[in-house]
Amino acid sequence: MAKRRSKTRKSRKQQKSAQAQSQTPNKGKHRARSKQSPASPQRKSPQAAQPDDVMLSTVDWHLLDLEQAVHLPGCIQPHGVLLACEPEHLTIRFASDNTEQFFEQSATQLLGQTLKQVFPQAQFVKITNVLQESRDRISDGANRLVEWTLNREESNTPLHILIHRNVDDLILLEIIPSLSSTPQAFLNFYQTVRDAAHALQKAPDFETLCQRMTQEVADLTGFDRVMVYQFDDQWNGEVIAETCKSELIPMLGLHFPDADTRPCRLLYGDHWSRMIANVNGNNVNIVPPCHRDTDMPLDLSHSIVRGFSPCHQEYLQNMEVGASLVLSIIYNNRLWGLVSCHHSTTSYFSYEVQQACEFLSQVFSVELGSKRQQQNYDYHIQLKNTQAQLVEQLTQQDDFRAALLSGPQTLMNLFNASGVAVFWQNQLQTLGTVPEEPAIADLIDWLDEQDNPNLFTTEQLGQVYPPAVDFKTVASGLLAIKISSQNYLLWFRPEILQTVNWAGNPDEIVMNIDDDGLVRLSPRGSFAVWQETLQGHSLPWQSCEIEVAQDFRQGIINIVLSQAAALKELTQELARSNAELERFAYIASHDLQEPLNLVGSYVQLLEMRYADELDQDAREFINFAVEGVGHMQALIDDLLAYSRVETRGESFKPVHLSEVLTRVLNQLRPRLEERQTQVNHEPLPTVWGDNIQLTQLLQNLLANSLKFCQTESPDIQIRARELPEQWQLSIQDNGIGIEDQFHERIFLIFQRLHTRDEYPGTGIGLAICKKIVERHGGRIWVESKLGQGATFHLTLPKVPEPDDSAS
Secondary structure (H helix, E strand, O other), X not given: OHHHHHHHOOOHHHXXXXXXXXXXXXXXXXXXXXXXXXXXXXXXXOOOOOOOOEEHHHOOHHHEOHHHOOOOOOEEOOXXXXXXXXXXXXXXXXXXXOOHHHHOOOHHHHOOOEHHHHOOHHHHHHHHXXXXXXXXXXXXXXXXXXXXXXXXXXXEEEEEEEEEEOOOOXXXXXXXXXXXXXXXXXXXXXHHXXXXXXXXXXXOOHHHHHHHHHHHHHHHHOOOEEXXXXXXXXXXXXXXXXXXXXXXXXXXXXXXXXXXXXXHHHHHHXXXXXXXXXXXXXXXXXXXXXXXXXXXOOOOOOOOOEOOXXXXXXXXXXXXXXXXXXXXXXXXXXXXXXXXXXXXXXXXXXXXXXHHHHHXXXXXXXXXXXXXXXXXXXXXXXXXXXXXXXXXXXXXXXXXXXXXXXXXXXXHXXXXXXXXXXXXXXXXEEEEOOOOHHHHHHHHHHHHOOOOOOXXXXXXXXXXXXXXXXXXXXXXXXXXXXXXXXXXXXXXXXXXXXXXXXXXXXXOEEEEEOOOOOEEEEOOOOOOEEEEEEXXXXXXXXXXXHHHHHHHHHXXXXXXXXXXXXXXXXXHHHHHHHHHHXXXXXXXXXXXXXXXXXXXXXXXXXXXXXXXXXXXXXXXXXXXHHHHHHHHHXXXXXXXXXXXXXXXXXXXXXXXXXXXXXXXXXXXXXXHXXXXXXXXXXXXXXXXXXXXXXXXXXXXXXXXXXXXXXXXXXXXXXXXEEOOOEEEEEEEEOOOOOOHXXXXXXXXXXXXXXXXXXXXXXXXXXXXXXXXXXXXXXOEEEEEOOOOOEEEEEEEEEOOOOXXXXX
16 A cells, blocks of 8 residues: 555655646645535634635645655654665665664665674574565564664663565664563563453443553553544544543543544554654654655655654644554454553653553454444344334235335334335325425435435435535435335434534644645644534434345345236236136127027017917017027126226226216116106216226116116216315215115125016126226225115226426
8 A cells, every 4th residue: 555655645846846836825824724514513613714724625635745744754763773775685775863872883884784794693694584484474564573682891782673574675674672671570561461451351341441441551551641532434533431640631522633643544554553752852864865766755654663743743742742652443444543642751661562552452453343243233133123024014015105104113113213205106105204395306316316326324414415404403314225216215314413522623723835835734732622513413324224224125126026026927817817808708799699699589480470379378488588588698798898898998088077978868868758867967077088988887877876766756966076186976866775784795796686577687787887997097986875875986087287398
């Protein structure tokens, strides 16, 4: 990674050129402030931004002076000595400008010499052995330790030589004093580290784990303050645990902006520790300052004595820190947070103590993963159980929306949301507190345009979708699952107002622009508590919620695909059934009608030719035969009509029911006049349907009213009532009525309540009416009491509105 970074870095000349081409603000000091969107935090600070303020978010961090590039400081801390040599001949190419304390030669004198010329023979052999045995390990930036006792007349000085290979393929040797004591002291120290690790592993929960980490590191290092510092999604940090001396002002609960750690986070993600023993000390320059080929400083990414930038030094001094140690916390292969250690004075401790702190940080990272998983386990199981119940409801119900919103489990039970919406097949249904319907429709259109639309989550909807600012109180948080285009499940969370305590004004970063046009940062000078109020934020969506949402989406898709397969099979079965009905209709209209006609004709011929020879019984028998043939023909005609409602219907178009009624009354006029029937009707609407079938429908219902009316003057009333999407037609008569128990039965085929002698007919007429109404997407039912007449109600579709988009 460092190699890639070095390629993107610009030389000083390139930086100057880039600055000259850009519109650089006037040179001097400028306050950096973060931009605010409508849903951004509303800070309480009364200070207003000045016209010449440099916005922190507009700074190109790659154009900062190279002294701000933390892995290329060009210097080391003064308690160590550094040599860098090429790997083939071990010739020294770089040296820190303090080599006299160990080698009695200046850095300039050492350049060009080999390690063999510089170190005693025995020590040189140790170094070369390490280089040969640990080639792969040191190539990954890991340090290998070689002990060295520097023998001088006045004393013997124990030293550590730490060896690693940097990204430029140079061998780096860092020489630091060894502060280790007797073997017995080391065994005691080992026991202390083991007990500290055991204490972390036995922590019962996450909060205890963090607090124990601060206490154990404080005991190991003796530092005045140790904090566990957690990053959020925007890389702002919060102190979530702290151990500090009683005389210090606690920092627990304070937040630090991402700019405080931005320059060094990449290195923290690759290294477990960073030690600055003397914040107030002066760095020691490296000779020469840059590679002669690349004009770049020596890469010290893995160096433990790497120098520090003036900006970072001033930052720590402003916090009254004399020494610092930072330990990385890695969770899910990502920098999760830091253990930040401060001491008020200079503090040197052994390399072994620093390694022990690294070990505790690694133990903490492992236990963090375990505790976080344990913390989410119960909630995750609850989510999975609710998801399984919802999927089961979907498999058992035909109505998709009802299965998700009105069953024993609903979408509201799945996640901690204040409202949900189901937009399915262009119909919206909601539950709980949600935005207005037009706002949800616009939101769904916006979601359809996003690059990753299958699952979308945010806790600041107004920041990514500005119209949501208008309904942030009910929907600042959104989790959206896309089943297919314009088919969505939405969960909403309301705005939660939060007050955040910052360690100083997070916007107060001073930038100096020097005569070369280079930007150099200076940290803020105050860390007093500074408050802001967060608006437009909801509770965040947890990772287990997002995981369950993804599984739930896949479960729904599987159900939809299964239902589609079942629907395809049903469609094929219906096609076969329709084909059989067509074959039956052909047989009924030809093969059955022809012998019936033949029987009827010969029976009537028999009656005509032998009329004088037949007695009364014979004539009666012949009449029975003729009536039976007529009834069979009527039955066949009605069966044909019933079977052809679906297969032989006309396409739908506007049908004027008033015209249909006039036509039916003309056809029934002889019977109506014979019975002196009164037919009264309101103006009837225009509906969307099959003209021929609607004529048959009204004719059957009116004929039914005439048939089952025993009074001398039947009275029939026809009314129409408008519904939201349909018209309701009612036909009322003063006939014999129908008992309650038969209200459903009369619409079944071949169901008769009376004998043919009482009321002639085939028992198919109302079944045909029901089939016609259902083909039009409506329903038919009856309201009646025995002896009090009957009212038949039916619904028919309205004429659809013209499609403006098609014009």
